[in-house]
Amino acid sequence: MKIRADDNVMVIKGRDRGKQGQVTRTFPKSGKALVEGVNTVVRHTKPTGNMRQAGIIQKEMPVPASNLMLICTHCNKPIRVKLRVLADGSKARVCSRDECGEVIE
Numbered sequence: 001m002k003i004r005a006d007d008n009v010m011v012i013k014g015r016d017r018g019k020q021g022q023v024t025r026t027f028p029k030s031g032k033a034l035v036e037g038v039n040t041v042v043r044h045t046k047p048t049g050n051m052r053q054a055g056i057i058q059k060e061m062p063v064p065a066s067n068l069m070l071i072c073t074h075c076n077k078p079i080r081v082k083l084r085v086l087a088d089g090s091k092a093r094v095c096s097r098d099e100c101g102e103v104i105e
């Protein structure tokens with residue numbers, strides 16, 4: 001997975017195409033990510049014994065990471081992520097735009 005929690009991403013496919021949001025959680029096993037305000041479903045819940053919150057609740061559902069593009073923290077554009085192996089063997093994510101090419105934290 002090239003997308004991590006706290007990343008800013010843009011949705012490139014599906015109902016929420018064009019929306020931007022912050023990743024709140026990732027699910028590496030299923031290759032999905034939860035993005036703030038993206039892919040929301042409305043849940044109608046009735047008050048029951050152990051559910052205190054009743055009424056209409058907006059809930060986000062995980063989005064396949066392939067539907068998301070990372071927004072570069074340097075050039076602010078949606079980009080494809082390149083991986084670069086650093087001298088110490090760790091991998092860094094790098095912006096794919098030639099004009100930018102910065103490491104993304």
Ligand SMILES: [Zn+2]
Nearest residue numbers: 072075095100
């Ligand atoms: Zn960039």
